[in-house]
Amino acid sequence: MYRALLIHPDWNMADIQRHVGVADEEIRASLDRLTKVSLLRSSATAEQFVPVNPQVGLGPLLDEIKAELDERQAKLSRAQATVATLASEYTSARVQAGAEGVERLNGVENVRARLTELSQQARAEVRAFMPGGVLSSAALEACRPLDQHNLDRGVRMQTVYLDSVRNDAATVDYATWFAARGGQTRTVPSLPMRLILCDRSVAVIPVNEEASREGAFVIRLKSVVAALDELFDLVWERATPLGEAPAIDGDEPSERDLALLKMLEDGLTDEGVGRKLGVSIRTVRRLMADLLKRLNAQSRFQAGVEAARRGWL
Template identity: 65%
Template sequence: MLESVGLGRRAHDVYRALLLKPDSGLDEIAREAGLSPEETRDALDRLTDLSLLHSVEGSAQFIPANPEVGIYPLLERRTAELDEQRASLSRDRAAVASLAAEYAALGAQRGGDGIERLVGVEAVRVRLTELSRQATVEVRSFMPGGALSAAALEACRPLDEQHLSRGVRMRTLYLDSVRNDCATVEYAGWLASRGGEIRTVPSLPMRMIICDRSAAVVPVNVDESRQGAFVVRYQSMVLALGELFEHVWNRADPLNTPSVPVSDGPSDRDLALLAMLEDGLTDEGISRKMGVSIRTVRRTMADLMKRLNAQSRFQVGAEAVRRGWI
């Protein structure tokens, strides 16, 4: 109610009370406006400052003034201020557009051949945020390693919520090991309630994020994220990485459903472990790939040796081949 020129509800009601009963004193004005005497005095002072009231000398009465005389100049001043703000915003938009054009030109130079190299963790984080905000259809992610901390998950929440509210589909693949992490399970429930999807697998080849079908971000070194990442924009490569994601996604289990135990044949974890042994990975390397401790790797290996009646890891591999597991 005319707050833009400093006339609040109380002052407005006091002014109207005086228009209805010009001869009213303080107490009567307060009753008519439904205010306390202190609130009424403050309103009268404000109306006087705005030249909407004139006090009668030697009397407790006030004479209302024409609001066009007192308020119109204030409205004109406020209109001029808003016009200046609009002009300033227009100049700011033009400046942002100019900077954005220069930024796009720089990006084109960096990734002119379809691949852009990002150096350092912070550069990767900035570019991922940009690409995610630009996504209009879908964001697909491989998230290897152990479970994220509760603080890290909370930091992801605003951007994820923004994506989902815009109708962007979100599909994320974690390792099976996160099923034992309460914070991740809680976050997955929150994400699912808003339309996001999370599945898990025993192992993932690398960290990867694909935004729509236009860009994919993959690490320079799968074992050392500090070395940075590549932003790939070649359509054929993005399509191939997308097919890799779909292949793994179709074999994965939704996080909100328990993994189905396998009685006779190998489990997905067994097959992942055997594949990594075949590739020559050490226990430490397998630990990183599966997002579990070295102790868990060795326990899983011992269980597998027992099931296959093998005395060594070499025998495990030979028996797995004999049974057609690999």
């Protein structure tokens, strides 16, 4: 009916009934609905109606829908965060209850001692995710003797750091030394967790990623270790060898862009994003500003919509 009135704005009720071919009651109900959503307004002649520009008439309704969607998205993010927290607590409770194939290590010193033991016992490979900021020169030097011992034994060693370590001379020097002896180092914009894998049979993960002092779990459950190995393989394939610049394509999202968008989708704060990327809050805000500019977006919500439209998500 709205389209008919766009083409024939001079039609009255009789014309509409004659040409549209519906009952008088249905016509009146439809006119009432169109008037209610501001697509029609009454003319000086009571029996005629003037179509309103849909962009003008439906603008407030679309704004209302968008506001509702924003609120639902915020609720979804909060709900996802709650579910993740509960799932972590559930898993922790089950493990601490004494699940077979899981060992709980309490305290940083116990974790370090167990990691050294596992690394020395490795026969074929040791692979690791190393999230967080850059390591101190002292920490890197502490790793050197054990890494040297394993590499001399022919153990394959692969380590994934955050891209932020590329700006740290000590880490780059260590990676150069590591590579010269057969070790492999790559970087990615973000890592899901701290992880040590030995011989595809043992995995070490923190009890709480945000508080290393709470200890770690040593996991020997085959299905869990296999899943973590698969995760490492997926991250390793997309990581960039240290010494090479991450590829940037002007028409496609970079790994860093995708990581930022995923964190926005997960509802992380700037502080949370900074911890994941191993950078300062100031750097996070600069990266976010660059991403919004690239997507021609005025807000982070709009950036997410535009990224989805482009098929980045």
